[in-house]
Amino acid sequence: MPMNENGEFTPLIVAFCCNWCSYAGADLAGSGRLAYPAEVKIIRVPCSCRVNPTFILRAFQKGADGVILAGCHPGDCHYSTGNYYTRRRMTLLFSMLEYLGIEKERTRVEWISAAEGAKFAATMNDFAAKIHELGECKRLEDLRCK
Amino acid sequence: MQRIGVFVCHCGSNIAAAVDVKQVAETLKNEPNVVFAADYPYMCSENGQQLIRNAIKENQLTGVVVCSCSPRMHEATFRKTAEESGLNPYMVEIANIREQCSWIHKDRMTATAKAVVLGRAAIAKVRLNAPLTAGESPVVKRALVIGGGIAGIQTALDIAEAGYPVDIVEKKPTIGGKMAQLDKTFPTLDCAACILTPKMVEAAQHENITLYTYSEIEEVKGYVGNFRVKIRKKARYVHEDLCSGCGVCTQKCPSRKGGNEFNLSLDKRGAIYIPFAQAIPNVPVIDTEQCLKFKTGKCGLCQMNCAAKAIDFSQQDEIVEQEYGAIVAATGFNPISLDKFGEFGYQTYPDVVTSLEFERILNAAGPTKGHLERPSDGKPPKTLVFVQCVGSRDTSGRGKEYCSKICCMYTAKHAMLVREKYPDTEVYVFYIDVRTPGKNFDEFYRRAVEQYGVHYIKGMVGKVYDDGAGHLMVRASDLLANEQLTISADMVILAAATEPDKTARSLATMLTASMDTNDFFTEAHPKLRPVESPTAGVFLSGFCQGPKDIPETVSQAGAAAVKVIGLLSKNKLKSNPCVARSDSLVCSGCSNCEKVCPFGAITYTEAEVNDGTGKEIRRIAVVNEAVCHGCGACTVACPSGAMDLKGFSSNQIFAEVDAICR
Amino acid sequence: MTERDYCEEALLLSGVHPEKCMKCGKCSGACPSYDEMEYHPHQFVDMIAKGQIKKLMESESLYHCLSCFVCVERCPRNVMPANLVEAVRTLRERSIGNDRLKPDDVAALLDEETPGQLLMAAFRKYSK
Numbered sequence: 004m005p006m007n008e009n010g011e012f013t014p015l016i017v018a019f020c021c022n023w024c025s026y027a028g029a030d031l032a033g034s035g036r037l038a039y040p041a042e043v044k045i046i047r048v049p050c051s052c053r054v055n056p057t058f059i060l061r062a063f064q065k066g067a068d069g070v071i072l073a074g075c076h077p078g079d080c081h082y083s084t085g086n087y088y089t090r091r092r093m094t095l096l097f098s099m100l101e102y103l104g105i106e107k108e109r110t111r112v113e114w115i116s117a118a119e120g121a122k123f124a125a126t127m128n129d130f131a132a133k134i135h136e137l138g139e140c141k142r143l144e145d146l147r148c149k
Numbered sequence: 150m151q152r153i154g155v156f157v158c159h160c161g162s163n164i165a166a167a168v169d170v171k172q173v174a175e176t177l178k179n180e181p182n183v184v185f186a187a188d189y190p191y192m193c194s195e196n197g198q199q200l201i202r203n204a205i206k207e208n209q210l211t212g213v214v215v216c217s218c219s220p221r222m223h224e225a226t227f228r229k230t231a232e233e234s235g236l237n238p239y240m241v242e243i244a245n246i247r248e249q250c251s252w253i254h255k256d257r258m259t260a261t262a263k264a265v266v267l268g269r270a271a272i273a274k275v276r277l278n279a280p281l282t283a284g285e286s287p288v289v290k291r292a293l294v295i296g297g298g299i300a301g302i303q304t305a306l307d308i309a310e311a312g313y314p315v316d317i318v319e320k321k322p323t324i325g326g327k328m329a330q331l332d333k334t335f336p337t338l339d340c341a342a343c344i345l346t347p348k349m350v351e352a353a354q355h356e357n358i359t360l361y362t363y364s365e366i367e368e369v370k371g372y373v374g375n376f377r378v379k380i381r382k383k384a385r386y387v388h389e390d391l392c393s394g395c396g397v398c399t400q401k402c403p404s405r406k407g408g409n410e411f412n413l414s415l416d417k418r419g420a421i422y423i424p425f426a427q428a429i430p431n432v433p434v435i436d437t438e439q440c441l442k443f444k445t446g447k448c449g450l451c452q453m454n455c456a457a458k459a460i461d462f463s464q465q466d467e468i469v470e471q472e473y474g475a476i477v478a479a480t481g482f483n484p485i486s487l488d489k490f491g492e493f494g495y496q497t498y499p500d501v502v503t504s505l506e507f508e509r510i511l512n513a514a515g516p517t518k519g520h521l522e523r524p525s526d527g528k529p530p531k532t533l534v535f536v537q538c539v540g541s542r543d544t545s546g547r548g549k550e551y552c553s554k555i556c557c558m559y560t561a562k563h564a565m566l567v568r569e570k571y572p573d574t575e576v577y578v579f580y581i582d583v584r585t586p587g588k589n590f591d592e593f594y595r596r597a598v599e600q601y602g603v604h605y606i607k608g609m610v611g612k613v614y615d616d617g618a619g620h621l622m623v624r625a626s627d628l629l630a631n632e633q634l635t636i637s638a639d640m641v642i643l644a645a646a647t648e649p650d651k652t653a654r655s656l657a658t659m660l661t662a663s664m665d666t667n668d669f670f671t672e673a674h675p676k677l678r679p680v681e682s683p684t685a686g687v688f689l690s691g692f693c694q695g696p697k698d699i700p701e702t703v704s705q706a707g708a709a710a711v712k713v714i715g716l717l718s719k720n721k722l723k724s725n726p727c728v729a730r731s732d733s734l735v736c737s738g739c740s741n742c743e744k745v746c747p748f749g750a751i752t753y754t755e756a757e758v759n760d761g762t763g764k765e766i767r768r769i770a771v772v773n774e775a776v777c778h779g780c781g782a783c784t785v786a787c788p789s790g791a792m793d794l795k796g797f798s799s800n801q802i803f804a805e806v807d808a809i810c811r
Numbered sequence: 812m813t814e815r816d817y818c819e820e821a822l823l824l825s826g827v828h829p830e831k832c833m834k835c836g837k838c839s840g841a842c843p844s845y846d847e848m849e850y851h852p853h854q855f856v857d858m859i860a861k862g863q864i865k866k867l868m869e870s871e872s873l874y875h876c877l878s879c880f881v882c883v884e885r886c887p888r889n890v891m892p893a894n895l896v897e898a899v900r901t902l903r904e905r906s907i908g909n910d911r912l913k914p915d916d917v918a919a920l921l922d923e924e925t926p927g928q929l930l931m932a933a934f935r936k937y938s939k
Contacts, residue, residue, distance in 0.1 A: 007259075008258075015809070015810055017806060017809055017810070022221075026219075026221070027221060029248065029249060030219045030221060030222075030245075030248040030249075032248075032253065033219070033247065033248025033249055033252040033253055034248060034252065036252055036253065037253065038253045038254065038255070039253060041250075041254045041256075041259045041260065041262070041263040044263070044266060044267065044270070044809045045245070045249055046270070046802065046805050046806065046809070047220070048781065048797060048802070049727065049779050049780055049781055049794070049797055050780040050781055050782070052745075052780055052781060052782040052785060053780065053781030053782075053784060053785070053794060053797055053802075054785070055784065055785045055799060055802075056785070057799075057803075058799075058802050058803065058806060061803055061806050061807070062806050062809075062810060065806060065807055065810035065811075066810050067806075067809075067810050081683075081778075081780075082683075082747050082748075082778055082780035082782070083663050083683055083747045084747045084782075085747070085780045085781075085782050088745060088782050088785070088786075092785065124253075492841065492885060538835065538887070540887075542833060542887060542888075543887035543888070544831075544887065544888050544889055545886060545887050545888065545889050547887070548887060579840075581833060581834070581835040581836075607836070608835070608836040608839070608840055609835040609836045609837035609840045610837070610840055611837055611838075611839070611840030611841025611842065611881070611885060612840070612841055624840060624841070625836075625840040626836035626837070626838075626839035626840035626842075626845075626851070626853065627836075628834070628836040628839070628853065631851070631854075633839060633840065633842065633845035633846060633851075
């Protein structure tokens with residue numbers, strides 16, 4: 004189990020953020036010095052709809068303990084309709100993951116605008132706290148990757 | 150084999166205070182393919198950029214990772230830096246170790262460790278980067294303006310003045326739109342025709358403007374810079390080039406039963422008619438549903454009397470095809486139908502009229518020659534009741550949920566005009582709120598109250614009924630007096646809510662421009678790009694984007710023209726190279742990607758494919774790079790994995806995931 | 812029950828959201844019993860939003876409302892003032908013990924003074 008120097012569990016959280024809203028929201032959280040755990044690592048994508056379900060499966064396969072997707076609010080998508088696709092695709096994916104034994108709290112879709120730095124930090128804090136509670140996720144981990 | 154250079158920025162102390170930048174540089178130097186790593190206090194400064202440029206040359210770098218602030222800040226800067234030393238700008242990736250690391254993590258060890266991971270992810274990505282070149286497409290230097298009201302006319306004039314040819318397509322037989330129907334304009338009370346008709350003439354005579362009146366958009370194909378549009382010129386049955394506009398035909402026409410649309414059917418017109426005296430073009434049109442020649446085959450009086458031989462009953466619709474670089478939607482508005490508002494008696498009592506009808510009654514060129522006469526018996530009304538917000542701000546489903554914006558001001562205008570010309574009248578205005586933001590607007594409304602003695606009553610009309618003796622009775626609440634009033638009125642004028650023109654919806658579909666739930670066109674950004682549609686090359690002018698009065702419409706029309714001019718002044722358009730790409734060998738031609746594309750950038754074609762086992766003709770997806778915005782929706786929809794996004798390829802994102810999860 | 816509790820109860824019973832009201836006064840402009848009522852439809856919405864239900868419960872306005880629902884029909888914001896009046900009537904009847912009447916007993920309580928809409932309301936609410 005990954006731990007820090009104090010022997011506490013440090014989960015691995017992958018956050019996919021769309022370039023136009025949520026990534027900018029993360030930047031705003033940064034410039035507002037609104038802290039959230041370093042366990043959250045952000046991957047920039049042009050739109051939340053660029054996130055292929057296989058990216059999320061890959062993250063769990065490689066040992067991620069939680070994956071969160073953040074995009075523009077419905078109706079505000081830079082590409083008009085991208086986040087609607089995200090919403091539908093992820094609803095399906097997450098229910099399948101739950102069926103496979105990945106607790107539904109380990110996956111999340113959030114709408115965070117470029118103006119919502121505080122929401123970004125709060126969301127990441129909340130999500131990380133949930134993952135801390137749930138502990139390690141070994142369900143899909145591919146031991147051959149080790 | 151990639152040769153990657155890593156450049157870690159201190160950002161003064163912004164990064165260096167929380168992150169051990171030297172350690173980050175040293176650690177990342179050991180990553181595969183990394184041949185150079187350095188740190189510097191300000192990487193974005195000229196000296197910092199010089200460091201990058203030198204390193205690229207000296208180490209023959211093929212990829213660059215800059216660990217610094219957000220890519221939203223300096224990605225463009227560093228791409229340019231790379232380009233200056235001969236590296237493809239898209240071989241640069243940024244690891245955001247300021248906003249996402251040093252600024253939010255106080256613990257130095259944690260922050261340094263995270264910075265290393267972010268750097269690794271960027272290295273992993275850049276390892277798979279490929280040089281990208283922005284595509285170029287030519288720009289057709291011609292603009293199309295859809296709608297010939299004040300918005301369309303102003304936009305067209307501004308574009309034409311800049312030297313570009315413009316076509317105006319107007320579905321009615323004349324340009325002029327709603328403004329041509331108005332009497333006076335607020336808050337200056339200058340006459341609408343006096344300021345509009347010179348613009349109409351200017352548009353008609355401008356060497357760069359072509360008018361297509363009585364015409365509709367049939368089809369729009371193509372993309373920014375290269376739209377191909379089919380325009381249907383409906384048959385007028387009068388040849389525009391032959392007609393002298395003498396108007397004899399309109400006088401000879403024996404059929405007088407047609408409702409005069411320009412006067413909102415308050416009076417009648419012939420089957421062959423010119424909408425109004427200053428119509429442009431000044432060419433009549435035949436209403437085939439009314440015309441005796443079309444209905445019975447007998448008559449033809451107009452044709453017999455036409456000296457210019459311009460009337461041709463066999464004329465057919467004509468389809469004109471034209472190419473444009475930019476399209477402006479200026480489709481305007483209409484008052485809503487009041488069918489669902491029975492309580493006001495609009496359908497029952499002729500003396501209950503809408504504000505636009507009242508505008509015609511006040512107009513010197515209108516059905517009453519400008520005399521205030523009520524429609525039922527032509528007597529001058531003594532008591533007039535104006536009702537605001539009829540269907541505006543209505544969430545009950547009968548009306549529109551938005552504020553129509555113009556009604557408060559035109560109601561004040563009507564009330565004022567009535568009181569000025571007919572001081573013996575009593576004028577009541579029922580309002581929910583009086584909304585008069587705008588230059589000299591509130592002063593105008595206060596003048597109606599203070600100078601002209603208009604009775605403004607805070608409350609709403611509940612019912613308009615006949616008292617049995619032929620008097621219109623208006624029952625309403627006076628909220629401030631907390632009482633219910635019953636006013637015997639001679640005329641009731643309803644400020645009906647406005648709605649976008651019905652043709653806007655089908656046009657939006659043709660343009661792939663987005664609309665809101667009220668059928669107003671959506672702007673690319675509500676504050677910063679208010680005259681552009683999210684669809685590139687489509688611009689918005691006037692009421693079709695949201696309720697607007699004339700000054701606002703004219704300023705927006707000018708703004709839209711500037712955007713069009715900016716686009717047309719370019720010879721080539723550079724497109725974002727991070728667009729979708731379909732692998733023709735893998736594509737199964739299923740159309741999934743085409744269906745999810747919000748921009749219509751994907752088309753299908755039959756192409757020859759050689760997968761090594763021999764050539765065959767297959768149906769495959771083709772991405773139009775000039776139209777693709779690079780959202781990536783198609784990449785996920787593709788079941789065979791043929792579709793990928795340049796700059797954000799699946800393999801690159803997998804590599805980032807792997808680097809983070811390592 | 813405090814006055815505030817009564818207000819909450821009235822809103823719960825009626826399903827009315829008084830914050831949706833934009834204070835246009837169309838309900839009172841349309842009300843056929845306006846002059847008979849001490850408090851008018853728009854005031855029911857306004858006063859309950861402010862927590863002042865006691866005055867309404869004590870007012871005879873309750874029984875001058877015809878339950879014709881013209882205010883509901885005409886309201887541009889779906890506020891439903893008549894439903895609120897109805898809820899206040901119910902609360903008043905409950906507060907004086909006239910709750911859960913048997914249908915058989917209703918007839919005996921009728922006299923010339925009893926408003927028709929109370930009878931209708933009684934059948935609607937007390938028939939179980």
